[in-house]
Amino acid sequence: MTADxxxxxxxxxxxxxxxxxxxxxxxxxxxxxxxxxxxMGPAAAPNGYGRADNPTRRLLEAAIGELEGGDCRVFASGQxxxxxxxxxxxxxxxxxxxxxxxYFPVRTFATDTLAGVGVRVLFAPTVGPxxxxxxxxxxxxxxxxxxxxxxxxxxxLVGRARAAGALVAVxxxxxxxxxxxxxxxxxDLVVASGTKALTGHSDLLLGYVASRSAELLTAVAGWRxxxxxxxxxxxxxxxxxxxxxxxxxxxxxxANAQALARLLATRPDVTxxxxxxxxxxxxxxxxxxxxxxxxxxxxxxxGDADRVGRFLDAARLVAAATSFGGLHTSxxxxxxxxxxxxxxxxxxxxxxxxTADLVxxxxxxxxxxxx
Numbered sequence: 001m002t003a004d005x006x007x008x009x010x011x012x013x014x015x016x017x018x019x020x021x022x023x024x025x026x027x028x029x030x031x032x033x034x035x036x037x038x039x040m041g042p043a044a045a046p047n048g049y050g051r052a053d054n055p056t057r058r059l060l061e062a063a064i065g066e067l068e069g070g071d072c073r074v075f076a077s078g079q080x081x082x083x084x085x086x087x088x089x090x091x092x093x094x095x096x097x098x099x100x101x102x103y104f105p106v107r108t109f110a111t112d113t114l115a116g117v118g119v120r121v122l123f124a125p126t127v128g129p130x131x132x133x134x135x136x137x138x139x140x141x142x143x144x145x146x147x148x149x150x151x152x153x154x155x156x157l158v159g160r161a162r163a164a165g166a167l168v169a170v171x172x173x174x175x176x177x178x179x180x181x182x183x184x185x186x187x188d189l190v191v192a193s194g195t196k197a198l199t200g201h202s203d204l205l206l207g208y209v210a211s212r213s214a215e216l217l218t219a220v221a222g223w224r225x226x227x228x229x230x231x232x233x234x235x236x237x238x239x240x241x242x243x244x245x246x247x248x249x250x251x252x253x254x255a256n257a258q259a260l261a262r263l264l265a266t267r268p269d270v271t272x273x274x275x276x277x278x279x280x281x282x283x284x285x286x287x288x289x290x291x292x293x294x295x296x297x298x299x300x301x302x303g304d305a306d307r308v309g310r311f312l313d314a315a316r317l318v319a320a321a322t323s324f325g326g327l328h329t330s331x332x333x334x335x336x337x338x339x340x341x342x343x344x345x346x347x348x349x350x351x352x353x354x355t356a357d358l359v360x361x362x363x364x365x366x367x368x369x370x371x
Contacts, residue, residue, distance in 0.1 A: 006178050007247040014063025014240060028056045028237035052225045056233045060240045061208075064198075067177040067243075068190055068210040073221045074236065078173060078193020080229040081207030083109055085169060085191050086138075088223045089216070092118030094137040099126050101150065102142035102171065104339045126150040127282075130157070133164035140191075142171035144283065146324075147299055147334050147347040149174070149274045151283035154290060158186035173197075174324075178250055180291045183212055197296065197325025199242040200249050204235045249327070249352055253296025256329070256350035259359050261298050269370045272301035272345070296350040297324050303344040307369045308333045311346075314368035317353055317361040324349030329358060 004012070015024060031054070034047040042048035047055060057074060065072035075081035086109070090096055098110055100123035110121045124130045126145040133139065139161045143152045154170060161168045169189035170182035176197050182190045192198065194206035209220050224230060231239075254277070261275040276287035277294035287294065302308050312320045312331060321330040322337065329351035334341040350358070 009067065010178075010246040011244045013066045013243055014059045014061075016059065025237070025240055026056070026059070028233040029054060030233050050233075051228055051230055054230075054233055054236070056236045056240075057231055060231075060236045063240055063243055064177070064194070064208055065210060067246075068172070068183060069177075069181045070183045070190070070210045070212040071214070071217050072208050072210040073217055073224060074194070074231045074239075075207040075209070075224060076229050076231050077205040078191075078195055078207035079105060079109075081193070081209050082106055082140075082171065082191045083113075084223045084227065084229055085189065085209050085220060086110075086114060086140075088219045089138050089167065089169075090114065090119050091137075093120075095120040095122060095135055097122045097124055097131060097133070097136055097139045097166075099124065099140065099142050099145060101125050101145050101148050102140075103146050103173075104337075106140075126152050128152075130160070133161050133166050136161070136164060136166040138167045138169060140169045140171065142173070143180075144174045144276055144287070144295055144297075146171075146174055146297075147332075147339070147341065147345070149276055149283060149295075149297065149299055151276055151287045151290070153286050154180075154182055154185040154187060162186070174295050174297060175291060176246070176250065176295075178246060179293050179295060183210065185290065188213060189216060194239055195325075196323055197250065197253070198246065199239045200246065200325055200327060201238075201242055202321075202323065202326035202328070204238050206231060206235060206239050250293060250296065252352040252355075253325075253350045254294050256353070256355050256358050257294065257296045257298050259355045260348070260350060260362060263359055263363060264298070264300055267366060269366065270300050270302065272299070272342075274299050297347065298350075299345065299347045301342055301344045302346060302369060305333060305335070305343045308344055308346055310371075311365050311369035315361055315365035317351075317358055318348070318365065327351050329353060 032050045037044035061072040127150045167188045170187045172192045190210040264270045275298040276283040319330045322332045331348045
């Protein structure tokens with residue numbers, strides 16, 4: 001039997017076996033405590049207390065695990081997942097290498113919390129140069145990086161890290177498991193925010209950790225239970241419902257990103273354009289070999305905050321909003337959040353609008369902003 005393609009996998013991922021009279025995807029199970037066997041207690045059934053486990057959550061974990069190619073544990077947010085991973089794997093005296101150009105709250109957490117408990121924190125750009133990995137416990141990379149969209153050669157990095165005895169975790173938020181599967185590329189762990197393109201409706205917070213190591217996942221799940229960083233049943237159900245359209249959504253978002261990248265490349269009033277799908281983008285050689293599809297996110301610079309404001313005011317189809325990956329095209333001036341980007345730097349997340357409408361709207365808004 002041939003393997004299913006992406007669209008089929010997304011529609012069927014994590015669904016229970018069909019039973020007459022039952023829905024395709026069972027509704028969310030809302031429960032804190034469950035009935036226990038009077039004699040055997042929690043040993044008699046998988047559900048004992050909602051913080052430790054929930055059947056709706058397990059179905060979502062099965063679905064994401066199928067797409068990532070490993071087992072999965074979901075968290076209340078992407079930040080909960082990545083901080084849980086870091087605090088599970090790292091101990092005082094360990095060394096971690098983190099991206100200097102990745103999601104800035106992770107960098108803040110590292111300098112404020114990890115360093116405070118005795119973890120040695122090193123930073124390196126996504127594309128390097130990287131420090132010597134001797135004595136390093138964990139290397140975390142975000143590829144494509146958020147917000148700058150650089151791409152690292154994961155198999156090459158894994159080879160270096162493994163030779164030094166270090167674990168490698170890949171933040172797969174921007175790519176999604178349909179864009180790349182880091183576990184297939186040799187990574188030990190995947191971490192991601194499912195708030196963004198994975199679920200794509202801008203209506204929930206979600207994070208996850210995936211791995212093929214039962215030992216690592218058991219430790220991560222134990223941390224989640226102990227700290228209570230669990231995903232609620234309704235959010236788990238919403239996320240699973242959303243996965244069915246992932247392939248369709250990403251296809252339109254990528255097509256829109258390609259069209260906008262081509263437009264922006266012709267504009268003299270736009271600088272610093274980055275999209276890994278452009279043949280002249282610095283990330284293209286690695287991205288085109290490593291990734292199965294390009295992201296629906298691109299970034300560029302309009303020069304200053306005033307021009308960004310004029311552009312967003314004039315755009316009819318581009319909402320000013322943070323986060324990315326939703327159905328609606330949005331743009332975020334990252335400097336307003338304290339991210340170390342230029343004042344006019346803009347991360348634009350393509351939605352699923354018709355491509356011609358989006359290109360026309362962005363063109364008109366740029367013309368207004370340029371006056």
